[in-house]
Each structure stands twice: as structure tokens, then as C-alpha cells.
Amino acid sequence: MICQIEKCSILAICFLILLPILCSCDGIGVDTSVTAKASFYGSIGHLVKPSGACGYGEYGRTVNSGAFCGVSKLYSNGTSCGACYHVKCKHPEYCNEEGTDVVVTDSGEENAEFILSFSAYAKLAKPLMVAKLVAEGEVDIEYQRVPCKYATGAHLMVKVHESSKFPNYLAIVLLNKGGLSDITAIEVWEESHKQWKSMVRIFGAVWAVSDPPKGALKCRFQVRGSAGVVWVQPKKLIPSDWKAGILIDTFIQLT
Incomplete structure (x- = not known):
């Protein structure tokens, strides 16, 4: 019985030590x-x-x-x-x-x-x-x-990066990230295969995909924040005739 109490005490101490680490976001x-x-x-x-x-x-x-x-x-x-x-x-x-x-x-x-x-x-x-x-x-x-403080009503924006080459290579960068969240993955929808295709982080905040699906592109973002990891999908699509430099308003505000 005494041993069990000692074990419980040790576990409680370990939990108290680890609690700040477990509760932190990105350390x-x-x-x-x-x-x-x-x-x-x-x-x-x-x-x-x-x-x-x-x-x-x-x-x-x-x-x-x-x-x-x-x-x-x-x-x-x-x-x-x-x-x-x-x-x-x-x-x-x-x-x-x-x-x-x-x-x-x-x-x-x-x-x-x-x-x-x-x-x-x-x-x-x-x-x-x-x-x-x-x-x-x-x-x-x-x-x-x-939390980032942008102008009232500022949304997460998708910019088609200058390195993009229509129609074979699409690179995007996200602006006005906002909140306390981080974007850890981006995918585009392949209608022909009925599945999501991953984009790759090329550097910094720039994500890219080779041979992107044809037509207007539906995308979604994996967001890591205080609520855990969730997928967020904007209603607005990347237009079928996308080109370097264009901005797309996602109408999303991250928290």
C-alpha cells in the first residue's frame, strides 16, 4: 500500500512538471x-x-x-x-x-x-x-x-507566387495569416481522381504543386492552433486562368 502511494506521488510530481509543456503551443x-x-x-x-x-x-x-x-x-x-x-x-x-x-x-x-x-x-x-x-x-x-492585428475585416489572402508557370506549376503564398494559428499543410482537389493532392512547402510561406488539376481549383488548409489541428476550406476557388501575382480573398479569418 505504501509503495502504491509513493508511485502515485511520483506520477503526480511528473505530471505537474510536464503540464506547462503539454499545455503550451509551439513551446x-x-x-x-x-x-x-x-x-x-x-x-x-x-x-x-x-x-x-x-x-x-x-x-x-x-x-x-x-x-x-x-x-x-x-x-x-x-x-x-x-x-x-x-x-x-x-x-x-x-x-x-x-x-x-x-x-x-x-x-x-x-x-x-x-x-x-x-x-x-x-x-x-x-x-x-x-x-x-x-x-x-x-x-x-x-x-x-x-495574435496578429490587421485592419478590421482583413481576411487570409492567397497570392499566386511569381515563380508560378501556368498551367504546369502553381505556387502560392498566404498573406494576413492572423490569429495565433499556423498553417501546416495545403491541399488542392483533384476532381478527376476524387481526392486531395498535397502541395509542398518550397520555402518559407510558399507552397507549390506540379501539374495542378485543370479548371478552377478548390483548396484547403491544415491549421494548427489552440483548438488542435483542423482543416479549413475557403468557399472561393483559385480561378481556372490563374496567373502569377493575382490575389484571392478566402474570406477566412484565423484565430
Whole structure:
């Protein structure tokens, strides 16, 4: 009997230790802040301009009023593209208390988890302290995943990527991901075979399929979030005469 009680006690302790891990989303809970290093594009040792590893193009340089970033370990082969994080500097002399929100549009570098756009980095500073913070080049921060804030009514958008070649190669990139969710798979419907055909993540947020089905395309997205993993299907189709650069409104808002 004593042994059984001891076993139960050990199991209870293990459960309490593992509970925060089991309840977290992508290893970082919504209410959990994590410490890291942050720098900015153009600082010593970092690129002058973002490479845009997510494949967003001009959208990636203007989204969120230019407050974007590259991330290192969080990049996760592009899964974090479009995710939003609240970043707050921990240098009390130069930094304000508010911090700022940034959108992931690029991969980062090993020596700093976050590489911020200059405008985002400047938003960390107290009034008249931007130059001092810039001179630091790199600062300690704390960050946490937050819902993306786009214009009221902004929907998830599908853009036919510039690498697409009609009708044999279709590549798409998703914009305005929103919420706290990640898109982990995309499929298109093959009417001739009555089955879904998987698209492949080429890089960042760009997904592609060779020899796509003919005609208007029905697609669906696998979404991972607080509700688990679900499939979401927009009512609007990718038009049969799709071409690089067109935008399709899915009328979906991820949470």
C-alpha cells in the first residue's frame, strides 16, 4: 500500500512538471515571455536589407507598417512565417515599457533570435533614446507570441507566387495569416481522381504543386492552433486562368 502511494506521488510530481509543456503551443504559451537577443537590419554583422525568406516580396517589407522581423530558431522551416510576436527590450536606461509587435517575414541568424526592421527596433526606445539604442547594436529582450492585428475585416489572402508557370506549376503564398494559428499543410482537389493532392512547402510561406488539376481549383488548409489541428476550406476557388501575382480573398479569418 505504501509503495502504491509513493508511485502515485511520483506520477503526480511528473505530471505537474510536464503540464506547462503539454499545455503550451509551439513551446511558447500565449501568456509566457521568453528572453532572447535582438538586433536590427543594418547593424554590424547583420544584413542591410532583409532577405525575405518567407517569400512575401513587397508585402513583407510593408506589412504591419514596416514593423517586421527575421527569427532564428523560431523560423521552423517557415512555419512561423506570418506569426506575430510582442517584443520588449530589457535595457531600462534606453528602452520603454511598452515594446512593439512584429510580424515574421524572414529567417534570422544564430547570434540573435530576432533581427528587427529598423522601425521596429526604434519603437523599443524611450523618447530621444533611439540613437543610444542603435549604438548598442544588440539588446536583451523578452518576447511572446501574440495574435496578429490587421485592419478590421482583413481576411487570409492567397497570392499566386511569381515563380508560378501556368498551367504546369502553381505556387502560392498566404498573406494576413492572423490569429495565433499556423498553417501546416495545403491541399488542392483533384476532381478527376476524387481526392486531395498535397502541395509542398518550397520555402518559407510558399507552397507549390506540379501539374495542378485543370479548371478552377478548390483548396484547403491544415491549421494548427489552440483548438488542435483542423482543416479549413475557403468557399472561393483559385480561378481556372490563374496567373502569377493575382490575389484571392478566402474570406477566412484565423484565430
